[in-house]
Amino acid sequence: MSVRGSPGLLTDQYELTMVSAALRDGTAERPCVFEAFGRRLPNGRRYGVVAGTGRLMELIARFTFDPDEIAYLVDRGIVDRATGDWLADYKFTGDIDGYAEGELFFPGSPILTVSGTFAECVVLETLILSVLNHDSAIAAAAARMVTAxxxxxxxxxxxxxxxxxxxxxxxxxxxxxxxxxxxxxxxxxxxxxxxxxxxxxxxxxxxxxxxxxxxxxxxxxxxxxxxxxxxxxxxxxxxxxxxxxxxxxxxxxxxxxxxxxxxxxxxxxxxxxxxxxxxxxxxxxxxxxxxxxxxxxxxxxxxxxxxxxxxSGAPTAGLVYKLVEVAGRPVVKRSENKATVGGRKTVVRRHKPTGTATEEIVCSQGAPEAQPNDRLLQRAYVVGGKIAESPTLDESREHLRQNLVSIPWEGLKLSAGDPAIPVTFVTA
Amino acid sequence: MSVRGSPGLLTDQYELTMVSAALRDGTAERPCVFEAFGRRLPNGRRYGVVAGTGRLMELIARFTFDPDEIAYLVDRGIVDRATGDWLADYKFTGDIDGYAEGELFFPGSPILTVSGTFAECVVLETLILSVLNHDSAIAAAAARMVTAxxxxxxxxxxxxxxxxxxxxxxxxxxxxxxxxxxxxxxxxxxxxxxxxxxxxxxxxxxxxxxxxxxxxxxxxxxxxxxxxxxxxxxxxxxxxxxxxxxxxxxxxxxxxxxxxxxxxxxxxxxxxxxxxxxxxxxxxxxxxxxxxxxxxxxxxxxxxxxxxxxxSGAPTAGLVYKLVEVAGRPVVKRSENKATVGGRKTVVRRHKPTGTATEEIVCSQGAPEAQPNDRLLQRAYVVGGKIAESPTLDESREHLRQNLVSIPWEGLKLSAGDPAIPVTFVTA
The missing domain is CATH 3.20.20.70 (Aldolase class I)
Structure with missing residues (x-):
């Protein structure tokens, strides 16, 4: 079996230069919330499939930087010595919540929420997106083939x-x-x-x-x-x-x-x-x-x-990882035509009494008003740096199967179309 | 830095079941030649770029099977004990020739030729194709961006x-x-x-x-x-x-x-x-x-x-790995509309005196008749199991740059079109 080292260096350089600057100016420790989401689904797809979170948690559990990696970063002047020392001690101590593996997602669904200090959260960005963008793209294509x-x-x-x-x-x-x-x-x-x-x-x-x-x-x-x-x-x-x-x-x-x-x-x-x-x-x-x-x-x-x-035509899921909250205050980049909403989100999927999903409610800085047949979509992946037990791959597989039964039947059509259910953003 | 184990198990199951059957019937030791090539270029592309061979040689150098991997294969009944023993001793002892990294390729160009016993060559198929299909696809897209x-x-x-x-x-x-x-x-x-x-x-x-x-x-x-x-x-x-x-x-x-x-x-x-x-x-x-x-x-x-x-629209290079020779005899699958030619190939690229490439000559079971300004496209990567020194990444980068200068100018157009130069198949 392949023995694999630390995934720490599977990271974009700017994550570490940001840490370097933030360590100097004191903002590295500010409590932050980042969210991973897709602004849109690819190519007229009607749903996305959350995949890779189980694999991601294994990688985060051993996300560290080896001495030779730190030496490389410091020797090349990519980070200063103080940042090198910080990387040597790196261990994620925050919280990660998110959609279960095998959950469907739609435009704007915050499928992973990472909270902790700015520095500890930002260095995970590249790896989180690599894993989720790849695996979710494959799972979505595969799910369509399974339907077919x-x-x-x-x-x-x-x-x-x-x-x-x-x-x-x-x-x-x-x-x-x-x-x-x-x-x-x-x-x-x-x-x-x-x-x-x-x-x-x-x-x-x-x-x-x-x-x-x-x-x-x-x-x-x-x-x-x-x-x-x-x-x-x-x-x-x-x-x-x-x-x-x-x-x-x-x-x-x-x-x-x-x-x-x-x-x-x-x-x-x-x-x-x-x-x-x-x-x-x-x-x-x-x-x-x-x-x-x-x-x-x-x-x-x-x-x-x-x-x-x-x-199958959509090789990446198009997920992004955005800072949405700093010290409890929602933040958002000025965007044209980008429906980005600041603040930590809580999400429920709303269903008819028959079990058919009708809508996803994404509530910023609070919880949506409860209705019968709501299902809370987020689960705890990491609590205080400790990785929670995940469902097995077979359980996630069954979860997706049930999810696909729950969406309106048009959602399973192979032709290009709108998302199977709408996503509504509300503020508590 | 990531410590990586053996890449042996990054392999399709059928490679090993074929070895298992061939070991039993005695054909495992037959001398064979396999070639990796693309039947066509993706999406109206005008050239392909050979990439990944340097990375591939590093992987082949440590292509072995660990005891826990062999135990998995035998315990699940994927291979028998004799095949497990064979895998435990696996080391490629044959020859690998091929296009230099950074070389351009066209439909039918045999970019990698692997010779040795059937068993030792066939188990490398999946890894060879994974590396070359991925890296060549990225390099081709990147080369077009560099031109642009x-x-x-x-x-x-x-x-x-x-x-x-x-x-x-x-x-x-x-x-x-x-x-x-x-x-x-x-x-x-x-x-x-x-x-x-x-x-x-x-x-x-x-x-x-x-x-x-x-x-x-x-x-x-x-x-x-x-x-x-x-x-x-x-x-x-x-x-x-x-x-x-x-x-x-x-x-x-x-x-x-x-x-x-x-x-x-x-x-x-x-x-x-x-x-x-x-x-x-x-x-x-x-x-x-x-x-x-x-x-x-x-x-x-x-x-x-x-x-x-x-x-950029062509996420895989579409390369295949085909058995072309068994014990010196050319072999070929019956194909409709698939220009597959049996026998080991020798390839030259033909040029005008000005240095502009005009044609690629692929000769089965012999060498093309020499002409002035021909350039032999194949180099030795592995000789008798021993990996030859490879050009550095910077040398390969320069090789590609020169290659792109050598093709007719239409070959650099971004629009969909024919391959920049034709490939002609001849028999010695």
């Missing part, structure tokens, strides 16, 4: 299309969003995500012929495996697969061509060959639209790669 | 919009592509990329007023700093900046609004205030098109964030 798949399982297999560590986080986020499994082994070990994968075209090409390759795979992995049948001729590949593995073969996979036609033909051929229980897995540049287009075909599972790990 | 900036420096500041480790690799790739510096401190320490950054809006909001904030920043960082002037009113911000720091202030930064108009007005105001040497840095959702649109304005430097770390 209508209950059929999806295997995440996009590791090769993204940074090697982003791949692990992507596998985690996709599982959170309802994917069944991942090809990424590190995600299996680190996060307990179920893993899947059997063979590539190279395995068939390595052997003298396809039948030999299939026989070898079945000898090693048993008939509970998936044979990739499109290296040469798909119909012949299916015949070879059934001839080698028999009707108890778990599945065939098709990774190229017109998947709609091929799934249909393959199902027919498998049935004719007396293999009605052999499943059909399709893969190859599938996004939510391609998955939706296969709904009527005899497909049993999907493999999704590139589209999920690049957020 | 026409010699003005660009600071990379997108860490917060991408996975925290992808951020470090992005900063490296952007610097390779000609960016002047990065906000990412880990990239500074790990790769020697120059770092930059001074203060955010939060620093101004933290203080009782803007003048106090500016005075504090100048007290800490000197006048060789950049003051962010758009927290409240930009004209007043500039007046405050000059009043506090005087005409030796290095720069002001504007991060919002109509940058074209604001740059013009700000330059005029700075000149009126007797501060003609104070530079103007603009940032805020800049991509190559926005940078190009500012060419006529009095801008001294750009900050680019989101667009560069997400590849």
């Amino acid at each position: 798949a209508r209950g059929r399982p999806i295997i995440e297999m996009g590791s090769r299309r993204t940074h090697e560590e982003a791949a692990v986080a992507s596998a985690r986020a996709a599982y959170l969003a309802g994917f069944a499994s991942t090809s990424n082994l590190a995600a299996g070990l680190r996060y307990g995500v179920p893993t899947a994968g059997t063979a590539a075209h190279a395995f068939t090409l390595l052997h003298d012929d396809e039948t030999t390759a299939f026989a070898s795979q079945v000898a090693a992995l048993g008939t509970e495996t998936t044979l990739l049948v499109d290296t040469y001729d798909i119909a012949q590949g299916i015949r070879n697969a059934v001839a080698v593995a028999g009707p108890t073969l778990r599945a065939i996979r098709i990774d190229s061509g017109d998947l709609s036609v091929l799934a249909h033909q393959s199902r027919q051929l498998l049935d004719e060959l007396g293999a009605p229980d052999v499943k059909i897995i399709v893969s190859g540049d599938l996004d939510e639209y391609a998955i939706a287009a296969l709904a009527a075909e005899p497909v049993d599972a999907y493999g999704a790669g590139t589209a999920v790990v690049v957020g | 900036a026409r010699g003005r420096p660009i600071i990379e500041m997108g860490s917060r919009r991408t996975h925290e480790e992808a951020a470090v690799a992005s900063a490296r790739a952007a610097y390779l592509a000609g960016f002047a510096s990065t906000s990412n401190l880990a990239a500074g320490l790990r790769y020697g990329v120059p770092t930059a950054g001074t203060a955010a809006h939060a620093f101004t909001l933290l203080h009782d007023d803007e003048t106090t904030a500016f005075a504090s920043q100048v007290a800490a960082l000197g006048t060789e700093t950049t003051l962010l002037v758009d927290t409240y009113d930009i004209a007043q911000g500039i007046r405050n900046a000059v009043a506090v720091a005087g005409p030796t202030l290095r720069a002001i930064r504007i991060d919002s609004g109509d940058l074209s108009v604001l740059a013009h007005q700000s330059r005029q105001l700075l000149d009126e205030l007797g501060a003609p040497d104070v530079k103007i840095i603009v940032s805020g959702d800049l991509d190559e098109y926005a940078i190009a649109a500012l060419a006529a304005e009095p801008v001294d430097a750009y900050g680019a964030g989101t667009a560069v770390v997400v590849g």
Whole structure:
């Protein structure tokens, strides 16, 4: 397993130069509140998905600066010696509240609230945004694919299309969003995500012929495996697969061509060959639209790669981290067309008696007036520097599933549209 | 500094199940050649940029599997005990050749060639593609921004919009592509990329007023700093900046609004205030098109964030890793509309006597007929498992700069178009 050092230096330089200046002038200790939120959803998306907070808390727990890192910062004159000493002692002692992992969010939803001294809060900015922007982007794309798949399982297999560590986080986020499994082994070990994968075209090409390759795979992995049948001729590949593995073969996979036609033909051929229980897995540049287009075909599972790990058109969630309160006083940057509201927020989601969400109420400097069927959206992640117990990844996965059931049905449409529910800002 | 463990598990499960089956049937030891290439360039791009190979070689040098990782694989039944033992002893002993980092590539260019036994080559697939697909995508986007900036420096500041480790690799790739510096401190320490950054809006909001904030920043960082002037009113911000720091202030930064108009007005105001040497840095959702649109304005430097770390519309380079030769025999998957050619390739780029590139010649199983002004594009990265010395990041940066000068001028256009030069496949 990868042993990882401190994430302290995964930070923009200006966080530390601000600390440096604030330590000199005494403002470093001012009590502050920062909030992470998105001003808008990407590309006509109807909801965002909070993801990465579990991973983020693990990183914050060991967010420190090593001696060689501090030496680098001081030697280069990036920070002064006093700031170097402060970094050497760094430990976050404040509070972090926020939306649960797997919660939906909308424009303006304050998904993470960080309070403490200015200095201890500001140095976390880059890491908080990196983790939440990445993982939330992947989870939102994955959730749309899960909706499009209508209950059929999806295997995440996009590791090769993204940074090697982003791949692990992507596998985690996709599982959170309802994917069944991942090809990424590190995600299996680190996060307990179920893993899947059997063979590539190279395995068939390595052997003298396809039948030999299939026989070898079945000898090693048993008939509970998936044979990739499109290296040469798909119909012949299916015949070879059934001839080698028999009707108890778990599945065939098709990774190229017109998947709609091929799934249909393959199902027919498998049935004719007396293999009605052999499943059909399709893969190859599938996004939510391609998955939706296969709904009527005899497909049993999907493999999704590139589209999920690049957020299917929205590779970053667009979250920002803004100072909203200093010493109890709301602060806000002068903005044109930017609906930024100062002050610490408390948020409820309002529902009909039937359970359908109708609105999110974001209240600055107080709590919204309680109504029946309100649900408070914020939970405590860190209290006085101590990290609270988080839900498991499976619990967060179930939380998202329930959340997606609770929004108005238009919210699940794949087409571009408005946010599924409005967000209303009020002041207590 | 982050201590990192083995990257072995950053791998798709099927690489290891293929090894497992191949070890059983004896094909694991067959000599093979794999090539990494892109079938096409993304989105009408005119060139790709090879990036990440330096980083990749560091990862391959320590590509092993730790005991707890092997235990995980065996206990879950992902691989059998014999494969676990093989993984415990894993060390790549073959050869890797490829395009230099900073080389341009085009559809079909075999940018990395890996030869060795099937098993030792196939387990590297996921990591090779993750690194090259990510870093090359970032470098290509960054190179276009550098062209658009026409010699003005660009600071990379997108860490917060991408996975925290992808951020470090992005900063490296952007610097390779000609960016002047990065906000990412880990990239500074790990790769020697120059770092930059001074203060955010939060620093101004933290203080009782803007003048106090500016005075504090100048007290800490000197006048060789950049003051962010758009927290409240930009004209007043500039007046405050000059009043506090005087005409030796290095720069002001504007991060919002109509940058074209604001740059013009700000330059005029700075000149009126007797501060003609104070530079103007603009940032805020800049991509190559926005940078190009500012060419006529009095801008001294750009900050680019989101667009560069997400590849400005092309977040992955689309490279694949294909088995092209087994025991000296070319192999190829049957493909529709996929120009895949079997056999190990040797590649030259052909040039006019003036130095302008005209064509890339990719020769399968031999070398192209030599012509004057040909340049061989492949270098040895790994010989018999031993990693050869690589050019420094600065040398690769210079290599790319020269490469971009060598292609026909249409190749540098930002608009969608054909690859800058054609790639011709020949057989020896």
